[in-house]
Amino acid sequence: xxxxxxxxxxxxxxxxxxxxxxxxxxxxxxxxxxxxxxxxxxxxxxxxxxxxxxxxxxxxxxxxxxxxxxxxxxxxxxxxxxxxxxxxxxxxxxxxxxxxxxxxxxxxxxxxxxxxxxxxxxxxxxxxxxxxxxxxxxxxxxxxxxxxxxxxxxxxxxxxxxxxxxxxxxxxxxxxxxxxxxxxxxxxxxxxxxxxxxxxxxxxxxxxxxxxxxxxxxxxxxxxxxxxxxxxxxxxxxxxxxxxxxxxxxxxxxxxxxxxxxxxxxxxxxxxxxxxxxxxxxxxxxxxxxxxxxxxxxxxxxxxxxxxxxxxxxxxxxxxxxxxxxxxxxxxxxxxxxxxxxxxxxxxxxxxxxxxxxxxxxxxxxxxxxxxxxxxxxxx
Amino acid sequence: xxxxxxxxxxxxxxxxxxxxxxxxxxxxxxxxxxxxxxxxxxxxxxxxxxxxxxxxxxxxxxxxxxxxxxxxxxxxxxxxxxxxxxxxxxxxxxxxxxxxxxxxxxxxxxxxxxxxxxxxxxxxxxxxxxxxxxxxxxxxxxxxxxxxxxxxxxxxxxxxxxxxxxxxxxxxxxxxxxxxxxxxxxxxxxxxxxxxxxxxxxxxxxxxxxxxxxxxxxxxxxxxxxxxxxxxxxxxxxxxxxxxxxxxxxxxxxxxxxxxxxxxxxxxxxxxxxxxxxxxxxxxxxxxxxxxxxxxxxx
Numbered sequence: 001x002x003x004x005x006x007x008x009x010x011x012x013x014x015x016x017x018x019x020x021x022x023x024x025x026x027x028x029x030x031x032x033x034x035x036x037x038x039x040x041x042x043x044x045x046x047x048x049x050x051x052x053x054x055x056x057x058x059x060x061x062x063x064x065x066x067x068x069x070x071x072x073x074x075x076x077x078x079x080x081x082x083x084x085x086x087x088x089x090x091x092x093x094x095x096x097x098x099x100x101x102x103x104x105x106x107x108x109x110x111x112x113x114x115x116x117x118x119x120x121x122x123x124x125x126x127x128x129x130x131x132x133x134x135x136x137x138x139x140x141x142x143x144x145x146x147x148x149x150x151x152x153x154x155x156x157x158x159x160x161x162x163x164x165x166x167x168x169x170x171x172x173x174x175x176x177x178x179x180x181x182x183x184x185x186x187x188x189x190x191x192x193x194x195x196x197x198x199x200x201x202x203x204x205x206x207x208x209x210x211x212x213x214x215x216x217x218x219x220x221x222x223x224x225x226x227x228x229x230x231x232x233x234x235x236x237x238x239x240x241x242x243x244x245x246x247x248x249x250x251x252x253x254x255x256x257x258x259x260x261x262x263x264x265x266x267x268x269x270x271x272x273x274x275x276x277x278x279x280x281x282x283x284x285x286x287x288x289x290x291x292x293x294x295x296x297x298x299x300x301x302x303x304x305x306x307x308x309x310x311x312x313x314x315x316x317x318x319x320x321x322x323x324x325x326x327x328x329x330x331x332x333x334x335x336x337x338x339x340x341x342x343x344x345x346x347x348x349x350x351x352x353x354x355x356x357x358x359x360x361x362x363x364x365x366x367x368x369x370x371x372x373x374x375x376x377x378x379x380x
Numbered sequence: 381x382x383x384x385x386x387x388x389x390x391x392x393x394x395x396x397x398x399x400x401x402x403x404x405x406x407x408x409x410x411x412x413x414x415x416x417x418x419x420x421x422x423x424x425x426x427x428x429x430x431x432x433x434x435x436x437x438x439x440x441x442x443x444x445x446x447x448x449x450x451x452x453x454x455x456x457x458x459x460x461x462x463x464x465x466x467x468x469x470x471x472x473x474x475x476x477x478x479x480x481x482x483x484x485x486x487x488x489x490x491x492x493x494x495x496x497x498x499x500x501x502x503x504x505x506x507x508x509x510x511x512x513x514x515x516x517x518x519x520x521x522x523x524x525x526x527x528x529x530x531x532x533x534x535x536x537x538x539x540x541x542x543x544x545x546x547x548x549x550x551x552x553x554x555x556x557x558x559x560x561x562x563x564x565x566x567x568x569x570x571x572x573x574x575x576x577x578x579x580x581x582x583x584x585x586x587x588x589x590x591x592x593x594x595x596x597x598x599x600x601x602x603x604x605x606x607x608x609x610x611x612x613x614x615x616x617x618x619x620x621x622x623x624x625x626x627x628x629x630x631x632x633x634x635x636x637x638x639x640x641x642x643x644x645x646x647x648x649x650x651x652x653x654x655x656x657x658x659x660x661x662x663x664x665x666x667x668x669x670x671x672x673x674x675x676x677x678x679x
Contacts, residue, residue: 033597123567127582128590134429134577141431141576146484151433152455226484 035105049105063090066099068176071168079157080166082136083175091180095216095223102139147226183216183228185209190276191255192245198272200245204279211280212262212299219258288314292334316355331379341375349375420497421516421562422584422616423571424591425490427628428601430578432460432476432488436570440472440492443558443569463629466492467541468553472570477628487621489628490570490579493518493539493555494608495616496638503639504534509552516584516616517557525552536612536631536638557616584616591620613637 038047070084093101103111118135119126130138145151153159191201208214248255263270271277283289294302302319303309317323325346330337341349349359349370361368361375434454441448446469460476472492479487499518502510509524510531520531520540527550531540543550558568566572571581580587588609595602607625608615611633619625626632 037593122572122577123581127580127586128593130577130580133575137431137576138429142485145431146482151431 063087063094066090069171071171079153080160080164082156083171085175085178088178088180092225095220096225097222143225146224147229186242188279189242190245192247193255193272195268195272197268198274200273200276201271202273202277203271204277207280218261286311293332314356330376334378335374335376336379337376418585420514420584420616421582422495422587422618423568424580424582424587425617425619426578426580426594427487427489427619427621429576430474430488430490431576432457432474432486433575434459434474435573435575436490436579437470437472437474439569439573440555441470443561444471444556446470460486464491466539466555468543468545468551471553471555475629477623479622481622487623487628489619489621492570492617493557494537495555495557496536496612497614497616498612498637498639500534500536500612500638501531501540503643504530506530513559515562517559517562519556519559520552520554522549522551527552534638536633584618587618591618594620610635 032041035049036047037049038045041047064087066086068085068087070086071081089102090099093099099111105117114135115132118129118132120132122131122133124131129135140156141151144155148155185205187204187206189203189205191203193199193201209216259271278284299309302312312318328346330342346355347353348363349361351357351360359370361370361373365373435451438448438451438454440446457476463475464470464473466473472490474488474490477487477489479485495516495518496512499510499512502512502518506528507524507526509521509526510518511521512518527542529540529542529552531552532538532542540552540554542552558566558570561568567581568579571579580590582590588606591606591609595604595606601622603621603623603625605621605625607619607621607630608617613636619630621628
């Protein structure tokens with residue numbers, strides 16, 4: 001009997017252990033070769049890339065909750081330990097591939113220390129992964145080399161002089177608290193193009209964020225530090241001036257790719273004009289002025305995502321499907337009807353049920369008109 | 381010394397030479413059929429990872445006792461303004477090339493002896509001063525060298541250089557794959573010092589697998605070719621790059637080993653000593669005809 005219970009318990013514990021892994025495996029949206037080295041991984045030979053993953057984890061913490069700094073002191077020999085400003089780099093990584101840019105092959109695991117995969121020794125048996133020093137240098141220099149244009153060691157390393165020791169308590173708060181300054185967002189960018197029908201494309205950066213609800217990473221997925229921090233540009237005083245039209249040095253396909261995510265089916269003339277465009281205005285573009293309640297809404301509240309930003313019916317009931325003369329509370333329009341008028345049908349005042357036109361009092365009154373006379377009182 | 385003895389001497393020497401040539405040509409053929417041994421070592425140079433710090437140049441000079449400036453002077457990037465070649469003062473050099481994929485990340489390429497699997501220098505050396513070691517290294521022996529510089533002409537990568545400036549005992553200079561260091565179990569000096577491990581030292585077969593994996597995992601980053609895997613019969617040093625190797629000043633080479641042609645001719649001429657015997661037989665017969673003619677005239 002005891003033996004039987006033991007088998008049952010073992011079986012149960014084993015099945016609960018393997019179950020969640022398989023569920024997650026089905027859910028993840030990853031390239032197979034992120035984790036597997038061979039084309040067809042099997043149960044007997046999963047050919048996993050060697051990285052310990054004792055626990056599955058789907059999301060990385062935000063840059064704010066991660067550590068502020070990280071001290072790299074494993075290779076303390078010629079140089080003092082490197083104080084890596086983790087928070088600062090994590091903030092920058094938000095626009096350049098996120099945590100995965102450095103915590104690679106760690107997609108579904110808890111965050112591992114680099115030295116769990118990268119050996120501290122140059123001479124070792126497994127040479128498929130770089131050693132720890134090389135791993136650090138490859139990660140850091142890929143960007144640092146691009147924006148400093150040199151390979152100086154001392155921008156990260158303080159050289160060791162004699163028997164100097166490293167005191168963690170002496171790390172200045174300037175370093176531990178270092179954060180990336182808020183990225184200045186342009187209101188608009190005017191692009192000079194060689195399109196004959198319309199040379200200028202005005203891109204309203206602020207409206208795409210504030211009105212159309214795009215996040216930074218919707219467009220800036222693979223931004224490089226040097227797209228902002230190119231010292232050559234800063235030196236020559238060539239900071240972006242967004243008041244004048246700018247030329248962009250990328251291919252036509254690449255230029256359009258950025259907008260085509262949403263504007264694929266739009267006409268060229270929507271963006272290409274011969275003069276600078278005015279900001280998006282709902283009443284000018286569509287003839288439907290947004291006021292009061294509608295102004296407060298997200299675009300997607302009316303323009304549902306599956307249909308895109310297409311023209312909608314002007315009828316109230318095309319969106320407010322449950323509105324009729326009995327259920328409609330006239331107070332939402334800002335005018336609370338008095339006891340007499342509340343009894344009438346909509347079409348008694350709104351002739352032909354056209355709510356965009358001024359209501360008429362002529363059906364009952366000869367001497368009254370709206371808005372001089374009101375069938376109730378105004379409310380906010 | 382009588383006439384009979386002289387004839388005997390020729391006979392024996394002829395037989396001996398024929399025997400030796402026959403054996404040695406068999407040996408040469410066997411060596412090229414076997415290919416590189418399983419435990420042959422190599423270095424994989426990943427030029428996409430190299431940052432052009434030139435620490436390898438410094439480490440190489442320091443290890444080989446060549447005069448060098450302090451390491452800090454190597455930060456000067458103006459040396460990249462012109463392309464350099466390894467010479468008697470520097471057994472390895474790094475050159476920099478434009479990177480069409482990203483102008484801000486130039487391609488840096490370390491140049492040194494490739495340590496061919498079937499080295500032309502070993503084949504060309506008439507005194508056997510060059511040796512291809514089973515571990516991969518091609519080394520040069522100062523005691524045997526007579527300074528003919530055939531190796532310099534034979535090398536498809538134009539690597540060996542000669543100490544022209546020295547009047548007494550000038551040496552042939554080239555990378556020796558840190559033969560002394562690796563014998564002691566140490567890494568080659570350049571591999572040990574490289575900060576980004578653009579140089580990986582290991583079993584040549586394993587390195588080829590690693591290189592293939594890197595290309596497979598990042599096909600956008602790498603140009604789909606491992607230089608040295610097949611070129612001129614393979615080299616111990618292998619290269620990965622993000623662009624066409626032709627643009628990085630690598631010579632365009634076929635798959636046949638460089639010594640193949642020269643050895644085929646040489647060994648063809650002397651194979652089993654038949655062509656020389658045939659030549660001498662021809663000359664002998666001409667002589668014999670002439671002599672009989674002369675004899676006839678005399679009569």
